[in-house]
Amino acid sequence: MADDKDLWQDNQKAAGLLKERSTIEKKIAAIDNIDKQWQDATAMTELAREADDQAMLQEASRELKKIAEQIEKKQLESLLSGDADHYGCFLEIHAGAGGTESQDWAEMLLRLYSRWASAHDYQAELIQETRGEEAGVKSVTLHITGDNGFGWLKTEKGVHRLVRISPFDANKKRHTSFASVDVYPDINDDIDIVVEDKDLEIDTYRASGAGGQHVNRTDSAVRITHKPSGIIVQCQNARSQHQNRAQAMRMLKSRLYEEELRKKEAAEKTDYDSKSEIGWGHQIRSYVLHPYQMVKDLRTGVETGNTAAVLDGDIDNFLSSALAMKVGVSRKEKE
Numbered sequence: 001m002a003d004d005k006d007l008w009q010d011n012q013k014a015a016g017l018l019k020e021r022s023t024i025e026k027k028i029a030a031i032d033n034i035d036k037q038w039q040d041a042t043a044m045t046e047l048a049r050e051a052d053d054q055a056m057l058q059e060a061s062r063e064l065k066k067i068a069e070q071i072e073k074k075q076l077e078s079l080l081s082g083d084a085d086h087y088g089c090f091l092e093i094h095a096g097a098g099g100t101e102s103q104d105w106a107e108m109l110l111r112l113y114s115r116w117a118s119a120h121d122y123q124a125e126l127i128q129e130t131r132g133e134e135a136g137v138k139s140v141t142l143h144i145t146g147d148n149g150f151g152w153l154k155t156e157k158g159v160h161r162l163v164r165i166s167p168f169d170a171n172k173k174r175h176t177s178f179a180s181v182d183v184y185p186d187i188n189d190d191i192d193i194v195v196e197d198k199d200l201e202i203d204t205y206r207a208s209g210a211g212g213q214h215v216n217r218t219d220s221a222v223r224i225t226h227k228p229s230g231i232i233v234q235c236q237n238a239r240s241q242h243q244n245r246a247q248a249m250r251m252l253k254s255r256l257y258e259e260e261l262r263k264k265e266a267a268e269k270t271d272y273d274s275k276s277e278i279g280w281g282h283q284i285r286s287y288v289l290h291p292y293q294m295v296k297d298l299r300t301g302v303e304t305g306n307t308a309a310v311l312d313g314d315i316d317n318f319l320s321s322a323l324a325m326k327v328g329v330s331r332k333e334k335e
Helices: 002-009 011-051 054-078 100-119 149-156 212-217 241-267 307-311 316-334
Strands: 088-095 123-131 137-145 158-165 174-186 200-205 221-226 231-235 283-288 294-297
Touching (some): 011 054, 100 149, 100 158, 100 174, 100 307, 123 231, 137 149, 137 174, 149 316, 174 241, 221 241, 283 307, 294 307, 294 316
Antiparallel strands (some): 088 137, 088 174, 123 137, 200 221, 221 231, 283 294
8 A cells, every 4th residue: 555655646657557557448448349349240140141131241241341450450559569669759860971862852751751640640840950951851850749659660760762863963863862760769757767967968059940030040959969878869949948958858868768678679689670770781661763663661571653652651551561570570589
């Protein structure tokens, strides 16, 4: 009982547990509902066969098809079982070598992930943006809020390759561009990460891009370097330096937490989400717009010719396939 008293005196911890309980109850209720629908549909099927009622049999068949779709969706959700999968996330995009070409590609990826977030009822907020000199972005950070945001997007970490006829080349030559994507969980204040002031180098600078005119006139943007790990985070979307610093610290703690997750996975001999994944030689997906239309995931082999849909945010097939493979490999390693 003493432990219970201590728990309810800590409002933050109690709220977290209540939220977790509510989430579990919803999952159980959803499975119970599917089970009830299945029992009703199978009973209807038996009655239809006994009565030789074709109309009722067709109705039962439609119900069973809907149930199968619900089960498939639950199977996908079951893949989100990692320690941090239930959190939202920060998603960073960095243009590779190649100047304007790669910077334009980085902005195309920004649009892709923003559209994906919107289609799945996630909120995507621009935290930091460094524009290119002519077009596109050199780097950008999105804060994606909503349940399982990190779980769904974590396998997007890596290098994305684009092949196309360049809109910036007067000779209409084919160009190959690269951009790297990094994804880490937004742990908020759920997990206590200790960061020593002596380990930090904090710089302020005049922001450009997102944040409004006030930000552009003052040194309100904040860049924090964590010297022991070399991790650098920056934030410029808020109007005050204090707010940007608080958000940057939140991002830093999330990055440090993800580093621990990576170490844990490495200890289990799982090679996903390791640092080598984001090296320029480690491409996870190719987007070819010329001489043919094809998007192909180089890890799973999943591909599609509907490049326009993918660039508009339709990447669910890639996400679910990568998650399924990741979970399968992790389980195999543990056996």
